[in-house]
Amino acid sequence: MSFLKLSHLEKSFGPNRVVKDFNLDVAKGEFVSLLGPSGCGKTTVLRMVAGFESVTSGGISIDGQDVVGQRPNQRNIGMVFQAYALFPNLTVAQNVGFGLRVKGVAHDAASARVHEMLTLIGLPDLGNRYPFQLSGGQQQRVALARALAPSPQVLLLDEPLSALDAKIRVSLRTEIREIQKELGITTIFVTHDQEEALSMSDRIVVMHKGIADQVGTPFDIYNRPTTRFVAGFVGTLNQFDATLIDPTNGSVEIAGTKVALARTINAREGAKIGLALRPEAIHLGRAAGRDVVLPGNIRDVHFMGSVIRITVNFAGGQISLDTFNRPSAPPPERGAAVVLSANATDFIVLSD
Amino acid sequence: MTRIAAWGAIALGMLYFLMPLVGMAEFSLKMRRGVYSLDAYARVLGDPKFQETFGYSVVMAIFTILFGVLLVVPTAYWVRLKLPGARPYIEFVTLLPLVIPAIVVVFGYIRLYNTSSWLPLTGTAMGTNILLMFGYTTLALPYMYRAVDTGLRTIDVATMTEAAQSLGAGWITILARIILPNVLVAVLSGAFLTFAIVIGEFTMAALLNRPAFGPYMQLLGANRAYEPAALAVIAFAITWACMGLIQLVTRLSKHDRARN
Numbered sequence: 001m002s003f004l005k006l007s008h009l010e011k012s013f014g015p016n017r018v019v020k021d022f023n024l025d026v027a028k029g030e031f032v033s034l035l036g037p038s039g040c041g042k043t044t045v046l047r048m049v050a051g052f053e054s055v056t057s058g059g060i061s062i063d064g065q066d067v068v069g070q071r072p073n074q075r076n077i078g079m080v081f082q083a084y085a086l087f088p089n090l091t092v093a094q095n096v097g098f099g100l101r102v103k104g105v106a107h108d109a110a111s112a113r114v115h116e117m118l119t120l121i122g123l124p125d126l127g128n129r130y131p132f133q134l135s136g137g138q139q140q141r142v143a144l145a146r147a148l149a150p151s152p153q154v155l156l157l158d159e160p161l162s163a164l165d166a167k168i169r170v171s172l173r174t175e176i177r178e179i180q181k182e183l184g185i186t187t188i189f190v191t192h193d194q195e196e197a198l199s200m201s202d203r204i205v206v207m208h209k210g211i212a213d214q215v216g217t218p219f220d221i222y223n224r225p226t227t228r229f230v231a232g233f234v235g236t237l238n239q240f241d242a243t244l245i246d247p248t249n250g251s252v253e254i255a256g257t258k259v260a261l262a263r264t265i266n267a268r269e270g271a272k273i274g275l276a277l278r279p280e281a282i283h284l285g286r287a288a289g290r291d292v293v294l295p296g297n298i299r300d301v302h303f304m305g306s307v308i309r310i311t312v313n314f315a316g317g318q319i320s321l322d323t324f325n326r327p328s329a330p331p332p333e334r335g336a337a338v339v340l341s342a343n344a345t346d347f348i349v350l351s352d
Numbered sequence: 353m354t355r356i357a358a359w360g361a362i363a364l365g366m367l368y369f370l371m372p373l374v375g376m377a378e379f380s381l382k383m384r385r386g387v388y389s390l391d392a393y394a395r396v397l398g399d400p401k402f403q404e405t406f407g408y409s410v411v412m413a414i415f416t417i418l419f420g421v422l423l424v425v426p427t428a429y430w431v432r433l434k435l436p437g438a439r440p441y442i443e444f445v446t447l448l449p450l451v452i453p454a455i456v457v458v459f460g461y462i463r464l465y466n467t468s469s470w471l472p473l474t475g476t477a478m479g480t481n482i483l484l485m486f487g488y489t490t491l492a493l494p495y496m497y498r499a500v501d502t503g504l505r506t507i508d509v510a511t512m513t514e515a516a517q518s519l520g521a522g523w524i525t526i527l528a529r530i531i532l533p534n535v536l537v538a539v540l541s542g543a544f545l546t547f548a549i550v551i552g553e554f555t556m557a558a559l560l561n562r563p564a565f566g567p568y569m570q571l572l573g574a575n576r577a578y579e580p581a582a583l584a585v586i587a588f589a590i591t592w593a594c595m596g597l598i599q600l601v602t603r604l605s606k607h608d609r610a611r612n
Contacts, residue, residue: 050514052514052517072518073519073520074520075518077518078518086515087516087530087534088507089530098516102519102521143515146515146519147519150519
């Protein structure tokens with residue numbers, strides 16, 4: 001039973017359709033990320049749920065109640081913005097208590113709830129400070145506490161980590177996820193950062209040109225992308241054009257090299273299909289049990305500390321692969337002829 | 353060399369502005385022959401007409417400011433939030449009082465709201481006071497609107513509005529508890545300019561026959577020598593006190609410190 005239901009949601013700005021037939025069912029307590037590049041419509045979907053954008057067509061229901069006709073202040077939704085949006089004239093405690101005051105919660109109960117929320121975000125002693133006296137990370141935590149204080153039915157997070165520096169971003173995303181789990185609140189998280197989406201979400205919706213390209217768990221999205229866009233957008237992926245030789249056993253030819261994928265492929269013989277392979281699935285050199293061998297020569301070597309990313313020229317294109325750094329085995333020189341090996345089962349068949 | 357030239361320019365500017373003021377202040381102290389005295393000030397401040405007209409204008413100024421704030425803050429906020437395309441037109445309208453003389457406005461008022469019109473505001477003292485307040489609001493509109501609009505520019509109006517809405521706040525709560533407190537310094541600077549305009553305004557008050565401070569100053573200036581100078585010094589003191597108050601409020605409002 002879905003708690004938040006978006007059905008056939010459409011949004012147009014003039015002739016420009018920015019959200020097209022968007023459907024999503026979110027279970028109670030689920031953390032769903034809308035992931036996609038700028039302009040894909042993810043923020044528009046979020047803003048329609050919040051009520052800040054009108055719906056061109058389609059429905060939004062929360063706990064079985066249609067909210068499309070409701071104003072934003074009637075929807076019982078908590079929202080955290082990229083720009084924090086704390087009220088500069090109010091102290092931290094007043095900011096957190098704002099929604100409670102608007103609701104008419106009694107002073108004592110509101111104070112207790114504010115203290116509870118400030119403790120939850122780990123800032124119980126900063127209630128008397130003003131927003132300008134806090135760091136970016138602290139401000140965003142206060143914004144989260146403010147959104148949660150009135151006990152909203154749904155929490156909406158609009159790229160809340162984008163304005164923070166890398167280290168704070170990583171620690172805060174863990175905190176947000178822990179708080180979300182603790183409270184069991186249904187959450188929609190908008191981000192263009194795949195690492196954030198992969199590490200925080202129960203499910204991810206990858207959006208592209210206003211449609212949901214793929215919906216799935218982070219594991220599925222990363223390991224089994226179904227479209228070229230998802231494959232290219234989430235993580236680094238080597239994409240290959242292949243010719244289907246035998247659809248029944250998945251025998252294909254990649255730049256003259258025959259590969260048996262050992263699965264049925266739903267296309268006719270001789271069809272051009274897209275294949276993909278993650279960099280971590282490719283091994284430099286031959287290895288036992290890896291049945292696919294691809295020849296090439298080293299184009300570039302990027303030393304990134306614990307991991308070395310190697311780019312290899314292959315059949316007019318390039319293949320990227322990752323190897324762990326080992327002090328006893330220096331990376332190969334540029335231009336060196338190498339062979340790469342992989343498992344046929346690691347190849348991903350892409351649909352367009 | 354450049355520094356000396358800069359200081360020289362500042363000194364020249366200061367002389368240009370201060371010399372007439374010093375001359376006027378000095379003249380206002382010369383009522384008693386041969387010695388400096390505060391006789392002119394004592395006579396002005398002791399004049400019941402001064403107290404009456406000044407009191408009237410202060411009350412009018414307060415109501416004008418209140419009405420102006422109620423009119424301008426929601427308008428500027430709404431234009432910034434929902435009608436950004438209408439900003440040039442609204443700005444043009446708010447500038448009209450600078451190019452349309454007050455005498456034209458007041459004759460328009462008299463023609464529209466005279467005792468034989470459908471809304472005979474000039475028929476009663478209260479009605480005329482209300483009309484005068486509208487007139488003052490119009491005259492102060494260019495300053496009030498610009499001050500408030502500049503204040504709104506310093507805050508993220510759209511995001512703060514959405515944040516407040518998501519917390520359940522309606523328009524009145526948003527305006528009263530979020531927008532107005534955050535543009536308070538700008539509103540106050542607009543309010544003090546309005547105060548200065550109302551205190552010195554002559555045309556509208558004279559033609560609507562209200563006992564305001566402007567006509568009193570004109571009357572005094574036409575008939576006395578030293579008292580008008582004393583009155584001008586008092587008017588300057590009030591203006592500077594207002595400017596000092598703006599500074600004080602700016603410093604006292606804690607949340608604005610980060611922006612200054």
